[in-house]
Amino acid sequence: MNADYLELSDVRVSFDGFLAVDGVSMTVLQGDLRFLIGPNGAGKTTLVDAITGLAPATGSVRFGRTELLGRKVHRIARLGIGRTFQTASVFEELTVLQNLDIAAGAGRGPLTLLRARSAVPDAVAEALETVGLSARRDEKAGVLAHGQKQWLEIGMLLVQNSRVLLLDEPVAGMSGEEREQTGELLRRVGAERTVVVVEHDMDFMRTFADSVTVLHAGKVLSEGTVAQVQADEGVQEVYLGEAATRKALAAVAEQEGE
Amino acid sequence: MSAIPARLKGNTGVLLGFVVGALALLVLAPAVLSDFRLSLLGRFVCYAIVAVGIGLAWGRGGMLTLGQGVFFGLGAYVMAMHMKLDDAGPGGVPDFMQLYGSGEVPGWWEPFRSPVVTLVSVIAIPALVALVLGTAIFRRRVRGAYFAILSQALAAAFAILLIGQQATIGGTNGLNGFRSFFGFNLFDPVNKRMLFYLAAVTLLVVLLIVWQLYRSRYGELLVAVRDQEERVRFLGYDPATVKTVAYVLAAAMAGVAGALFVPIVGIISPANVGVVPSIAFLIGVAIGGRTTLFGPALGAIAVAWAQTTFSESFPSFWTYFQGALFVFVVAFLPGGLASVGGLLRRRKAIEPAPVVAKEGAPA
Numbered sequence A: 001m002n003a004d005y006l007e008l009s010d011v012r013v014s015f016d017g018f019l020a021v022d023g024v025s026m027t028v029l030q031g032d033l034r035f036l037i038g039p040n041g042a043g044k045t046t047l048v049d050a051i052t053g054l055a056p057a058t059g060s061v062r063f064g065r066t067e068l069l070g071r072k073v074h075r076i077a078r079l080g081i082g083r084t085f086q087t088a089s090v091f092e093e094l095t096v097l098q099n100l101d102i103a104a105g106a107g108r109g110p111l112t113l114l115r116a117r118s119a120v121p122d123a124v125a126e127a128l129e130t131v132g133l134s135a136r137r138d139e140k141a142g143v144l145a146h147g148q149k150q151w152l153e154i155g156m157l158l159v160q161n162s163r164v165l166l167l168d169e170p171v172a173g174m175s176g177e178e179r180e181q182t183g184e185l186l187r188r189v190g191a192e193r194t195v196v197v198v199e200h201d202m203d204f205m206r207t208f209a210d211s212v213t214v215l216h217a218g219k220v221l222s223e224g225t226v227a228q229v230q231a232d233e234g235v236q237e238v239y240l241g242e243a244a245t246r247k248a249l250a251a252v253a254e255q256e257g258e
Numbered sequence B: 001m002s003a004i005p006a007r008l009k010g011n012t013g014v015l016l017g018f019v020v021g022a023l024a025l026l027v028l029a030p031a032v033l034s035d036f037r038l039s040l041l042g043r044f045v046c047y048a049i050v051a052v053g054i055g056l057a058w059g060r061g062g063m064l065t066l067g068q069g070v071f072f073g074l075g076a077y078v079m080a081m082h083m084k085l086d087d088a089g090p091g092g093v094p095d096f097m098q099l100y101g102s103g104e105v106p107g108w109w110e111p112f113r114s115p116v117v118t119l120v121s122v123i124a125i126p127a128l129v130a131l132v133l134g135t136a137i138f139r140r141r142v143r144g145a146y147f148a149i150l151s152q153a154l155a156a157a158f159a160i161l162l163i164g165q166q167a168t169i170g171g172t173n174g175l176n177g178f179r180s181f182f183g184f185n186l187f188d189p190v191n192k193r194m195l196f197y198l199a200a201v202t203l204l205v206v207l208l209i210v211w212q213l214y215r216s217r218y219g220e221l222l223v224a225v226r227d228q229e230e231r232v233r234f235l236g237y238d239p240a241t242v243k244t245v246a247y248v249l250a251a252a253m254a255g256v257a258g259a260l261f262v263p264i265v266g267i268i269s270p271a272n273v274g275v276v277p278s279i280a281f282l283i284g285v286a287i288g289g290r291t292t293l294f295g296p297a298l299g300a301i302a303v304a305w306a307q308t309t310f311s312e313s314f315p316s317f318w319t320y321f322q323g324a325l326f327v328f329v330v331a332f333l334p335g336g337l338a339s340v341g342g343l344l345r346r347r348k349a350i351e352p353a354p355v356v357a358k359e360g361a362p363a
C-alpha cells in the first residue's frame, strides 16, 4: 500500500486583489505530523479553506493523484479530506452520539437514512473510545466543555474516514493537561493519516511536531524540523518580538505565582 | 443515565398522543359535534395537515416557508378540476366555462377527468414543483429571510396568476358548486361525515410519517443542517439535497390537504391560497411549537377554531388578537406553547433541591 500525501503547488487565494495566500507550495506525507504556524493573518486558515474548497484558489492541491481545487466542498470531504474549525463547530442540539453518527453517514443510502439508528456503529463506538467521550455519549454536544468539543470534532473526522486531517488551532483555550492529551491523540491518529495542525502555541508545537511550515504574509517563510525552523533567521525575525513578549510575560507570571 | 429507557419513555408519550388524538378525532368529535361543526373541524384538520409539513420544513429544517399556499392550492385546484369535470359528466363542460369561456374544455384540463391521474397529481404536482424550486433555491444557498420573502412572493404570484384566468380556472371566484366526490353525493350528510373521517385519518397518517422522519437518521441530519448548514458540507453531505427532501415532503402534505379541503369546504379560490392564508398556516405552527411533533397540528386547529369562534362575535378584534398572540409567542416563547410544559418541568427540577436538603434554609 502506498502512503498518502498532500501536495500543494503555487496555491494562491485572492480577496479582491489582496493575496491572503501567495504562492504556497508544500508536501505533507502520511505519518508526518505537520504543524503550520505563523503570526495572525498569515493566511493559515485561508490555506485550509482553499484545500477544503471553501475559498476559491488557483494553483494545484493534490491528494495523491486527485486534484482537489475546483471541486465542491462536500465532494472534497468525500474524497477523504476532513477539517476542524478555529471555533469548535459541533451540532449543539444533537447528542455526542448523533454528531458522530452523522459524520459517519455521508455514504448512507436513502433507506438507511429514513430508519432510526438501531445500534451504535462500530466505527462510532471506536471513535468514542479514542477521543475519550464514551461516558458522555448521550449528552447534547452543546453542554460539553470547550476541549471536549474539539475532541468530538476530531472524532467526527475519524468516523468520517478522513485520510487527511486539517486541524485549525485544536488546542486553543485548552488547559495544559488537555493539550497533552490532545497531542497524544494526534500522534495516535496521525500515524496512518496525513495531518496538518495549525497552531499558535509554540510549546505544543515543539512537543508534538514532526515537521513545521512557517507561513508569513501568505508565503512560506521556512520549512523543516522544529530545530531547523527555530534556527531560521527569517522566522526569528517574525517571531522574535512575539517570543520576547511571551518570555517576559511568563517570567512575570512565574514571579507572581511564587 | 442510559438512553434506551429515555427513548422508550419518549415513544410511550408519542404513542399516547396518537391514541388520544385518534380517539378525539374519530370517536369524540363525531359524537358531540353537529354536522356543521364537524365539517368545520374537517376544514381545520386540513390546515393541520399543512401545519405538520411546515413543522417539518421550518421547525426541523429551518426553512421559514411563507408560501405553502402554493402547494395547498395546487393540490386543491387539481382536485377541484377533477370534481368539476366529474360533475359535468363524460365529455361534458364545467358550468363556469360555458359562462365565461369558449365553451370548450382546455386541453390541459383533460387528464384530470381520470380519477387515478387526479389522485397521483394531488401529490406529484406539488412535490415536483417543490423539487424544482427547492433545488434551484437551496443550490444557490438562498436561506433565512431571503428564502421566506421568496416563498411569499411565490404565493403572491400564484394567486395573481389564478385571478387572471377567469375563463379556464374561475378567476377570483375560483372553483365551486361541486355536487359529487368520486361518485359520492356531497349533499348527503353521511358522505360529509366520511370526508371528515378521511381528513382525520390522513392527518394521523401524516403525523406518523413525520414521527418516523424525526426518529430517523434523516431527522437528525435535518436538524444538523438547520443549525449548521456549512458544517454539514465538510462532512460530505450536500445540504441542498437534505433540505429539498423536507421541502418536497411538506409540499406534498400541503397538496393532500388542499385536495381534502375542496370537497369538505366546497370551494377553492385565490383567496384560499395567496399570501394571507400562507401566513395564517404559519401562525398555528409557531403558536403550537414548530419543532414538536403534535404542536403544529394542535396549534393550527386551535388558531382556526379560535378564529371562527371569535370572528363570529368580534370580527375585527380577532385580527389584532391573532397578531398580538403571534408576536408574543415569537418574542417570549420561541418554542411555542408546547415548550411551556418543558419550561415548567425545568423550573421544578431546579426547585426541589432545598426540599431534599431538609436542614437547608428555604430560598
Ligand SMILES: Nc1ncnc2c1ncn2[C@@H]1O[C@H](COP(=O)(O)OP(=O)(O)OP(=O)(O)O)[C@@H](O)[C@H]1O
Residues within 6 Å of the ligand: A015, A020, A038, A039, A040, A041, A042, A043, A044, A045, A046, A047, A086
Ligand atoms: N473572506 C475574507 N475576505 C477578505 N479578507 C480575508 C478573508 N478571510 C481572510 N482574510 C484576510 O486574509 C488574511 C489571512 O487570514 P487568515 O484567517 O487565513 O489568517 P490566519 O493565519 O488564520 O490568522 P489567525 O492566526 O489569526 O487565525 C488576513 O489578513 C485576513 O484579514
Ligand SMILES: [Mg+2]
Residues within 6 Å of the ligand: A044, A045, A046, A086, A168
Ligand atoms: Mg486562522
